[in-house]
Amino acid sequence: MRKRRRRKVELPKVEKLKYAEREENLPTSIMGLPVRSKEEARVGVALGFLGWYFRYQFRIFGGSDFRGGQIIDYVVYTVPLPTPLYVQSQYWHGPTMVRGSKDKLNQARVKRAMSGAWLDPREVWDYQLTSVEHAVNTLRDMFGRNL
Numbered sequence: 208m209r210k211r212r213r214r215k216v217e218l219p220k221v222e223k224l225k226y227a228e229r230e231e232n233l234p235t236s237i238m239g240l241p242v243r244s245k246e247e248a249r250v251g252v253a254l255g256f257l258g259w260y261f262r263y264q265f266r267i268f269g270g271s272d273f274r275g276g277q278i279i280d281y282v283v284y285t286v287p288l289p290t291p292l293y294v295q296s297q298y299w300h301g302p303t304m305v306r307g308s309k310d311k312l313n314q315a316r317v318k319r320a321m322s323g324a325w326l327d328p329r330e331v332w333d334y335q336l337t338s339v340e341h342a343v344n345t346l347r348d349m350f351g352r353n354l
Contacts, residue, residue: 233339237263246336247280247294253342258353260284265291267317277313282325285350290326291317296333 233248235241240263242248247263254261262282269276281292293314314328335345 240264244294244296246296246331246333246342249336249339249342250281250292250294250331250346252339253346254281254283256343257346257350259346259350260353261292268320277317279317279328283350285326285353288324288326290350291321291328293328293330294333294336295330 233242233245234251235248237248237251242251251261251263261284263280265279265282267277267279270278279291280294283290283292291314293310295310314330317325317328329349331342331345331349336342
């Protein structure tokens with residue numbers, strides 16, 4: 208009986224993320240939609256690097272076309288259920304109590320309407336997303352890697 212020669216198994220090389228290059232070349236559109244802020248672009252790059260599937264600018268309750276509708280920045284397809292992810296900044300969602308309470312109300316509406324189908328909404332703030340490296344670390348702590 209002839210012995211079979213074992214082939215060397217070549218593992219795919221993990222692409223090293225060069226943070227400085229990624230910061231200079233942030234995408235201007237994600238999934239065909241224009242990026243609304245640098246923070247959202249950093250989150251998109253970080254989610255792609257970590258291997259998570261996601262939807263960008265997910266419309267719920269009619270989106271911005273209907274009263275009471277909203278647009279969720281990202282829906283990350285985590286296991287076992289998807290997780291809505293809001294990218295917040297101090298400029299738009301910061302110190303005023305009225306705006307902050309409206310954001311909490313919108314998140315509570317999503318949580319109630321999608322209970323059992325989605326996990327609870329998560330927030331990421333601009334001070335956690337000062338660079339692509341910080342975005343990767345923040346989202347790795349939040350979701351882990353999906354490889």
